[in-house]
Amino acid sequence: MKKLIPFILVLAVITPAVYAQVSARVCLADGNTPLKLADPCVPFVYRPIMVGTHLTIIVDSDAGGYWYGALTIWDTNQNYGRLYMRDFNGSIFPAAGEMALILEFLGTQTVDEVAHDTNGFQFSGDEDNAVPGDWFIVDYNAIDTGTCSVIFFDWITDEVYPLCQMSFTHVPTRDFNDDGIVNFKDFVLLGSNWRRTDCQTQENCSGTDLDEDGNVDFDDLKLFADFWLERTR
Numbered sequence: 001m002k003k004l005i006p007f008i009l010v011l012a013v014i015t016p017a018v019y020a021q022v023s024a025r026v027c028l029a030d031g032n033t034p035l036k037l038a039d040p041c042v043p044f045v046y047r048p049i050m051v052g053t054h055l056t057i058i059v060d061s062d063a064g065g066y067w068y069g070a071l072t073i074w075d076t077n078q079n080y081g082r083l084y085m086r087d088f089n090g091s092i093f094p095a096a097g098e099m100a101l102i103l104e105f106l107g108t109q110t111v112d113e114v115a116h117d118t119n120g121f122q123f124s125g126d127e128d129n130a131v132p133g134d135w136f137i138v139d140y141n142a143i144d145t146g147t148c149s150v151i152f153f154d155w156i157t158d159e160v161y162p163l164c165q166m167s168f169t170h171v172p173t174r175d176f177n178d179d180g181i182v183n184f185k186d187f188v189l190l191g192s193n194w195r196r197t198d199c200q201t202q203e204n205c206s207g208t209d210l211d212e213d214g215n216v217d218f219d220d221l222k223l224f225a226d227f228w229l230e231r232t233r
């Protein structure tokens, strides 16, 4: 036993302190299916999504205790995406504790001396009752074509720099009839515009000229098929 005591002391010295690891993950609208990355080797840069697509961003923790942080749009190209809180209770999971809070804040970003509106949410966990698990959920909607970023702050560890920046690329919708799903009805609409060459003067041939080169052909069919059976809401 005498030999064991120095060994334990050494362990106490070299074992680093353990802190709660709070993170944000992106899922489809079901709040469960992860959104795939564009490149598995590049974190936080996600595969393209269609305009109108709804996503969920979930804040989770591997430990309890007090925490505060934020999610906010960082959209230097003007409001291509937006975050939504479901309602006061709907965006807070029980694991965050009874006193957990979520507050919306509106702000501006100045890009090239032009101020743009932006939005986000500030979170705080319950110091006494928070437990490991999912703590908060907010919805994200792709409003227009372009690239939009959402930045995540863990203000416990850093009050200035974000923990991560999630990047979303919005492409034109393939849900041509706007019924919420890309299926055979949309394929029929694409077929009804097949081989047209006047799309640049005809509103992209009802949206079916997906690469916007003026005609509807196999290039557009390929872009359409990439989103087969995906939902926009």
Ligand SMILES: [Ca+2]
Residues within 6 Å of the ligand: 174, 175, 176, 177, 178, 179, 180, 181, 182, 183, 185, 186
């Ligand atoms: Ca459709």
Ligand SMILES: [Ca+2]
Residues within 6 Å of the ligand: 208, 209, 210, 211, 212, 213, 214, 215, 216, 217, 219, 220
């Ligand atoms: Ca085309």
